[in-house]
Amino acid sequence: MTSSALAAVLWDMDGTLVDTEPYWMAAEVPLVERFGGTWTHEQALGMVGLALEDSARLLQGAGVPWSADEIIAYLTDEVLRQLADTGVPFRPGARELLADLRAAGVKTALVTMSMRRMALSIVELIDFPAFDIVVAGDDVERPKPYPDPYLQAAAALGVDIADAVAIEDSPNGLRSAIASGAVSLGVPLMVPLEGVGAHALWPSLAGRTATDLRALHAAHAPAFPTETRVTR
The missing domain is CATH 1.10.150.240 (Putative phosphatase; domain 2)
Incomplete structure (x- = not known):
């Protein structure tokens, strides 16, 4: 028995969504x-x-x-x-996967340690409404690798963190995602991610769809959902 179906995908920005x-x-x-x-x-x-x-x-x-x-x-x-x-240097497959998630009705959040003004500037350059919410570095008291940014995003979306997949490109970001209780997906760019503890590592998002993320979530979600947690 797994928790409920995939409810949200939580995206890191620098190095995950865009190659900045x-x-x-x-x-x-x-x-x-x-x-x-x-x-x-x-x-x-x-x-x-x-x-x-x-x-x-x-x-x-x-x-x-x-x-x-x-x-x-x-x-x-x-x-x-x-x-x-x-212009915005999207990582391969990132824009297409985002669009597919939106079409499938899966909630999305941008969870970045960059400043909110930078995150919003990038979001505004995407040619469709890509994210339900943005959690930025100046929105949280404790940054990644603490779980707070991902827990805050899940709470803002109104979903249980166990029903979310978090996508990251760095060890620090993955540690945050793992600690939060999300199903964690690493897509490496500048640094290796082996041994950090991600539920899965994909070499690229190219060709990936909402169906792939649903399958990843179903394979690794906990047996019972947890209560949505918020930070102090």
């Missing part, structure tokens, strides 16, 4: 170099999936003398500027 990780890296390097520091590709990879406050602290450690809020605002502005120049 190179944009973040392109913003980080000149910022560190402006103050005489160096920023390696390995250091940039270490920031994938981190909350922006944690990323800001790492950049401060590399010599950037700004406050965390100043660093976050600068990086967000730089990524948005690049997106305005290039």
Whole structure:
């Protein structure tokens, strides 16, 4: 016996829905170099999936003398500027899967540690109503890898977290999804996800449909649904 049918799909944004990780890296390097520091590709990879406050602290450690809020605002502005120049770089199959979920009547949420203004800017560039709600980094007290962002999204959608699938591209994000009680799906991009504990790893979302996510949920959902939990 499984819990009820798939009720919602909860999407990470950077690296999962859209391939913006190179944009973040392109913003980080000149910022560190402006103050005489160096920023390696390995250091940039270490920031994938981190909350922006944690990323800001790492950049401060590399010599950037700004406050965390100043660093976050600068990086967000730089990524948005690049997106305005290039358009939204959807990951393969992501837009199509989103559209199929909407057509199938499955609720969707965007759960990102980027700032709300950036998340809404990307959502506005999608040419159909893609998400029921957005939970962003400045909407939660405890960021990923805490379960709070996913639990908050489920509560806002009015669904039990056990009836949701969460899609992530980073270890930090997967830890959040797993801790929340959602069925967790990893779709790696910049960093490997083996050994993190996802219920499934798919190499790509290309060709995937709502039917595939329903099957994934049915295979891994708990025997009995839990009460929808909210954070303190």
